[in-house]
Each structure stands twice: as structure tokens, then as C-alpha cells.
Amino acid sequence: MNKRKQLIARNFPTAKEETRGLVPQPNYDHPGSAYRLAFDDNEFLLRDELRPVRMQLELLKPELMQQEQGIKSTIVMFGSARIAAQDEAQAQLDQARLGGDAEQLKRAEMQLAMSHYYEEARRFAALVTRVSSERNNPIYVVTGGGPGIMEAGNRGAFEAGGKSLGLNIVLPFEQHPNRYITPELCFRFHYFALRKMHFLMRSVALVCFPGGFGTLDELFETMTLIQTGKCRRRPILLFGRDFWTRLINFELLVETGMISPADVRLFHFVESAEEAWALLESEYDMNPGASSAD
Structure with a gap:
């Protein structure tokens, strides 16, 4: 045996080796037995008292795996799970026209109009992936991992030949x-809180497309963290000025003193993938070969 290997060999077996080498104990391996190793006992790990341990695991697993994959910089894309791709929305509209239901037709027409954002999200993710792939430190798209705008972000990165992340969450209506x-x-x-923490840990920008409660929650938490100095300032891009200004009366918030006039500079309105990327280029050194996005 190589002497140096002997010198640096582990003194104790790994947890994986321990679990693989366990010998069945008929009198003690039955349900309810306390004999199992603590870290190999799901019933024990799922106890209410073990919540702090589970939270730590949910922090560590994505962190360690991203380190292993070399993920250092990300662009987070938020938006509705309900916005369909343009071809899907067109098919739904065609079907609604055949049905003759006025309300269904109106909804389908709105779906087709909103599908514009799916296609822009897809184009933006592809642009980010393609251009940043030339960098020493590429920027990776990260989404909530579900359908709609999230799918568009991952799809754009995939079609550009790059990697992308999905931070999915267990919901009562299962989100695949x-x-x-x-x-x-x-x-x-x-845990929603740990998921949102991972969204921001490596992000160099946040890009928000139209969405509902979940999108608003993620957007306002990010703006609050930046406004209060709890995390570093980074660009926040809101796709679709008309949507966002109709949804949120930012002027009223300033007028009534609920936010300061400077707070409206926390975000920028954009309308296209190219405009969004140009704004990011104005904020960061995006030249090929740059070592980081800071």
C-alpha cells in the first residue's frame, strides 16, 4: 500500500460506509425500535423537535451541490406559473372559439396576450446563457422550477445549451x-424561507415577470432586504411597465410617505430581453473572459 495514502487515510468509516455495512438485527429492526442509526432513521428525523436539523439540511444540500457544480453567479427569474407558451395559448383560444362560451373566450384571449411574457422570458434566459457562457464565471438562470414563466426560463437556458437551476417546493396542489x-x-x-434564501444567495439580478401572490411575495421580500441593507444592492428588472404600474401604485406610496422617493430606484421597467440584458451590461462588466459578475 502507498505509504502516503496510509498517512492520510480516514481514521473512522464514513456514515455511508456504516449504513451500507449494517447487519440486520431481527430482534431490533422492527418498526418502533430505537436501534436504528439516528441519521438513517426517517421517523426520528421527521419529528417536530428535529425541525432545526431539517432546516439546516435544506440549507446545506443545495449549497453543497451548487458548489460541486461550480455555480457562483445566478440570475433569478420570477413570474406566474399560469402564463402559457404562445402556441399553447393559441390552441386554447382556437378551442374556445369553437365552444362559443363568451367568458371562456375572453380568458383565452387574455392568455394569448399574456403568453408574450413566456416568449420574452424564454428569449431572455437563452440570451443570458449564450452570452455569459463565454465568461470565466458564467451566469446561470434559476427559477422556481415549475410551469409558466419558470418553465420559460429553464427552457431558454436549455435551448441555448446551458445549465439552469430549479428550486421547486412541495405544495398541496403538487407542483412538478x-x-x-x-x-x-x-x-x-x-420550507419557503430557505427556498427564498437560496434564490438570493448567488443572484446578481432579479428579473420579475407578471405574476400573482407568489411572485409579489418574492419581489417584495427582495426589495425589502435591499432597502433595509440586509443584502447587497442588485438590479431588479420588472418586465411590462403597464402591468406593474396598474398592479402597484408606486406613486401613491411615495406621495403618502410610505416609501421614500429614492426607493423607486430599486427597480427598473423593461419590455424586451435585449433591453433587460443591456441594462445588466450597464451595471456589470459582462465582457467575455471577466472573472466575476461583481
Whole structure:
């Protein structure tokens, strides 16, 4: 045996080796037995008292796997799970026209109009992936891992030949990961708070497309963290000025003193993938070969 290997060999077996080498104990391996190794005992790990341990695991698993995959910089894409791709929305509209239901037709027409954002999200993710692939430190798209705008982000990166992340979460109405996420970078969360923390840990920008409660929650938490100095300032891009200004009366917030006039500079409105990327280029050194996005 190589002497140097002897010198640096482990003194104790790994936990994986321990679990693989366990010998069945008929009198003690039955349900309810306390004999199992603590880290190999799901019933024990799922106890209420073990919540802090589970939270730590949910922090560590995505962190360690992203380190292993070399993920250092990300662009986070938020938006509705309900916005369909343009071809799907067109098919739904065609079907609604045949049905003759006025309300269904109106909804289908709106779906087709909103599908514009799916296509822009797809184009933006492809642009980010393609251009940043020339950098020493590429920027990776990260989404919530579900359908709609999330799918568009992962799809754009996939079609550009790059990796992308999906931070999925367990919901009462099961949200399945979309098929465009890089499998090694598809994570599943139980805790919303830790999922949102992972969205921001490596992000150099946040790009928000139209969405509902979940999108607003993620957007306002990010703006609050930046406004209060709890995390570093980074570009926040809101796709679709008309949507966002109709949804949120920012002027009223300033007028009534609920936010300061400077707070409206926390974000920028954009309308296209190219405009969004140009704004990011104005904020960061995006030249090929640059070592980081800072």
C-alpha cells in the first residue's frame, strides 16, 4: 500500500460506509425500535423537535451541490406559473372559439396576450446563457422550477445549451418540476424561507415577470432586504411597465410617505430581453473572459 495514502487515510468509516455495512438485527429492526442509526432513521428525523436539523439540511444540500457544480453567479427569474407558451395559448383560444362560451373566450384571449411574457422570458434566459457562457464565471438562470414563466426560463437556458437551476417546493396542489431543468440542479424544498434564501444567495439580478401572490411575495421580500441593507444592492428588472404600474401604485406610496422617493430606484421597467440584458451590461462588466459578475 502507498505509504502516503496510509498517512492520510480516514481514521473512522464514513456514515455511508456504516449504513451500507449494517447487519440486520431481527430482534431490533422492527418498526418502533430505537436501534436504528439516528441519521438513517426517517421517523426520528421527521419529528417536530428535529425541525432545526431539517432546516439546516435544506440549507446545506443545495449549497453543497451548487458548489460541486461550480455555480457562483445566478440570475433569478420570477413570474406566474399560469402564463402559457404562445402556441399553447393559441390552441386554447382556437378551442374556445369553437365552444362559443363568451367568458371562456375572453380568458383565452387574455392568455394569448399574456403568453408574450413566456416568449420574452424564454428569449431572455437563452440570451443570458449564450452570452455569459463565454465568461470565466458564467451566469446561470434559476427559477422556481415549475410551469409558466419558470418553465420559460429553464427552457431558454436549455435551448441555448446551458445549465439552469430549479428550486421547486412541495405544495398541496403538487407542483412538478418542468422538464428543462438540469437534473443535477433541480432541488425540492419544504420550507419557503430557505427556498427564498437560496434564490438570493448567488443572484446578481432579479428579473420579475407578471405574476400573482407568489411572485409579489418574492419581489417584495427582495426589495425589502435591499432597502433595509440586509443584502447587497442588485438590479431588479420588472418586465411590462403597464402591468406593474396598474398592479402597484408606486406613486401613491411615495406621495403618502410610505416609501421614500429614492426607493423607486430599486427597480427598473423593461419590455424586451435585449433591453433587460443591456441594462445588466450597464451595471456589470459582462465582457467575455471577466472573472466575476461583481
